[in-house]
Amino acid sequence: MTNKTAEDRRGWTQNPEGVKRDILAAAVSEFAERGLSGAKVDDIAARTRTSKRMIYYYFGDKMGLYTQALEAAYLKVRDGEAALDLGHLPPLQALAKLVAFTFDHHRSNPDFIRMVMIENIHQAEALIASDKIRNLNIAAIDKLREICGRGEQEGVFRSGLDPVALHWQISAVSFFNVSNRPTFAALFGDAVFSETGQQYLRRQTVEAIVAIARKEIPLESGLML
Missing domain, CATH: 1.10.10.60 (Homeodomain-like)
Structure with missing residues (x-):
């Protein structure tokens, strides 16, 4: 030593x-x-x-260190969200800014993505045991709930938006962009991971999430799913 x-x-x-x-x-x-x-x-x-x-x-012990490392990884992303100061922005702009931040954060912090992947392998045992992580993520949902509520009140968002489902949709694309890069690039090439490709995906991700929330784009009742 x-x-x-x-x-x-x-x-x-x-x-x-x-x-x-x-x-x-x-x-x-x-x-x-x-x-x-x-x-x-x-x-x-x-x-x-x-x-x-x-x-x-x-x-x-090692498990105590792992748990606090996982907490620190989650705290970093939640602190970044808090620094956005979304409360003063119009709902559409606030949602777009949150989505763009999530995409950028995950892309810039692959260790966070890998930590979450490891925790999934272990059935989220440390996460379930951590009140700190649970409280951090409750705050993230509350932030989305507030944006959705303002958007619905102002008539720009559809009624009944589920902030948990919206958080899932935001996270899904941003997470996959990092977690599945090796396999996706091996199968389809790495053009989408160039700077040009990433900016295209970022813009499209923001537009897609905003489209989900906007009032004027309802899901057609006859659409085959």
């Missing part, structure tokens, strides 16, 4: 929150790359200016 310098040890005591953030950032990367089973606390410690012992001191 690498010996830590006196400067490193001072950092642990003088800036514990900074140390925890560094550990969590390294943990997200390690878990995303190697999975819950494959990731090693020794390797996470090697990515930081701390030690395995200090990681256990802060997080208890």
Whole structure:
């Protein structure tokens, strides 16, 4: 094990929150790359200016570290949504901005996508046990519910929009764009993953979600599904 310098040890005591953030950032990367089973606390410690012992001191055990890394990954996306300040925007513009943000965030944070994929493999066990993640995502639905409510009140959105279903639709395209890139590119080529292709998909995704919400585009009752 690498010996830590006196400067490193001072950092642990003088800036514990900074140390925890560094550990969590390294943990997200390690878990995303190697999975819950494959990731090693020794390797996470090697990515930081701390030690395995200090990681256990802060997080208890490997599962505790994984759970907090997952929470940090979700917190990043929810903090980004909060920073959009959508409340002052007209509903259509607010929804479009939220969709564009989600597409951009997921594209720029593949480790978040991989963490969610890992959690799905493990039947969302850590997520179910985390009140923090559940509360973060309740806030995300509340934000969409508020946008939908304003849109319906102003007569620009269809009535009865389900914010959970809308969140699913926004997430589905943005998530698939990252999670299935290797297989999609192998089957169909990687043109859609060029900058031009990504901007086209981003614009089309925004337009599609807005079209779902807009009042003047109802689903035809005779449409075969």
